Amino acid sequence: MKALRSILIILLILVAGHSSAALRPETIRVAVVKGVETVTLDGNGVLVTGPNGEPLRLDPPIELRRSRDGVTVNGRPFSRIVATAAALVRVNGKGYRGIVEIGPGERGLLVVNELPLEEYLIGLINCEISSAWPMEAIKAQAVIARSYAVFQKAARKNAPYQLESSVMDQVYDGADQEDSRAARGVQETAGEVLTFNGRTIQAFYHANCSGHTEDSREVWGLSLPYLRGVPCKYCQEANPSRWEQTIPLKKVEGALKSAGYPVSGIREVRVGGRNESGRVQDVQITCSRGKVSVPGVAFRKAIGYGVVKSTNFDLLILGDDVMVAGAGSGHGVGLCQWGSKQRALDGFSYREILSYYYPGVQFSAAYSRPE
Ligand SMILES: [Zn+2]
Numbered sequence: 003m004k005a006l007r008s009i010l011i012i013l014l015i016l017v018a019g020h021s022s023a024a025l026r027p028e029t030i031r032v033a034v035v036k037g038v039e040t041v042t043l044d045g046n047g048v049l050v051t052g053p054n055g056e057p058l059r060l061d062p063p064i065e066l067r068r069s070r071d072g073v074t075v076n077g078r079p080f081s082r083i084v085a086t087a088a089a090l091v092r093v094n095g096k097g098y099r100g101i102v103e104i105g106p107g108e109r110g111l112l113v114v115n116e117l118p119l120e121e122y123l124i125g126l127i128n129c130e131i132s133s134a135w136p137m138e139a140i141k142a143q144a145v146i147a148r149s150y151a152v153f154q155k156a157a158r159k160n161a162p163y164q165l166e167s168s169v170m171d172q173v174y175d176g177a178d179q180e181d182s183r184a185a186r187g188v189q190e191t192a193g194e195v196l197t198f199n200g201r202t203i204q205a206f207y208h209a210n211c212s213g214h215t216e217d218s219r220e221v222w223g224l225s226l227p228y229l230r231g232v233p234c235k236y237c238q239e240a241n242p243s244r245w246e247q248t249i250p251l252k253k254v255e256g257a258l259k260s261a262g263y264p265v266s267g268i269r270e271v272r273v274g275g276r277n278e279s280g281r282v283q284d285v286q287i288t289c290s291r292g293k294v295s296v297p298g299v300a301f302r303k304a305i306g307y308g309v310v311k312s313t314n315f316d317l318l319i320l321g322d323d324v325m326v327a328g329a330g331s332g333h334g335v336g337l338c339q340w341g342s343k344q345r346a347l348d349g350f351s352y353r354e355i356l357s358y359y360y361p362g363v364q365f366s367a368a369y370s371r372p373e
Contacts, residue, residue: 028119028369029100030151031163032174035093035113041066041104043085044092053081066104068111073104081105096176099125114163115176120188122174123147127184129173131339136346139339140187142355145365146337147172149195149205152369156202169307196356196363198228203363208332209339210243212314214279215359216334221299228360229335231279236344237330243340246327247309254305254324258287261304263296265289271317271324273298281313281334299333336360 100117315328
């Protein structure tokens, strides 16, 4: 009787496993190359077809060139080209799984990679963090990247692609970044997303919060109950991140003017207010025509995300330069990646880590409907 019950339980697990797997042929469309004049396709057994699926008998490597309203191959014009391969399609040397589509984009060619979401996540791990990090931090990264992708897929369902492959969305550099630890972190959380009120959340995250994560309202004017900002001393243990940049005053002036702020003849630059998380609310600028207030988020965007690494900074004028000295990296909203690494080293599970950075969220075993 006992043996029979065990068999029944095993059968039930198998059936349940099968049905959830059947729910998951989820794919994602990622823009992997944008705004270029030429693209080279290569790979073992790469098969290239035209817009109507007609096979183009071409020997790799294949060079594609931008034309006025499409793409040319060996001088032949096409509106778009689709490439697949048994293993990987190489685009400018980088390997990609699934399907690669090349067509005209806004400026130059647009290359979109459509692939199973779970495979995308395996490649993403080593672009966003490192698979040498503790397994619980890898699993936390897999769950937030999956949640973010599921949310964006629904939000951009009619767009040519759903995700950028840069920090604008999530960094993705193709299948060459995959490894066994990244695969394990993804597989052990297969299909799992974060939900709030039964819907997949907008799981923003960043590199290093430098002490306190940020309320989403401060960055995007979007108030979400699970993105309120929490104290985080953990990243400072794992990776104390202080930075300093000296920028010519003229350059600051030019950048702010390009962003629409009338700041000719800057005389003084100083931090105005700070918000609850300690980040700069506004920068007060005294220029020849009076005072101009620039939101901290807009200041960072205008000068450059790579230069002003976060909005947690101080400002000082030194002669003809502005010195920006700050801490942390990224917008500060949601999970702090370095904090998550330290929490994992301290013995917390990925679910404990996620519940800390996204208060009030639930875990859903299968993909669920985004908000
Ligand atoms: Zn942190």
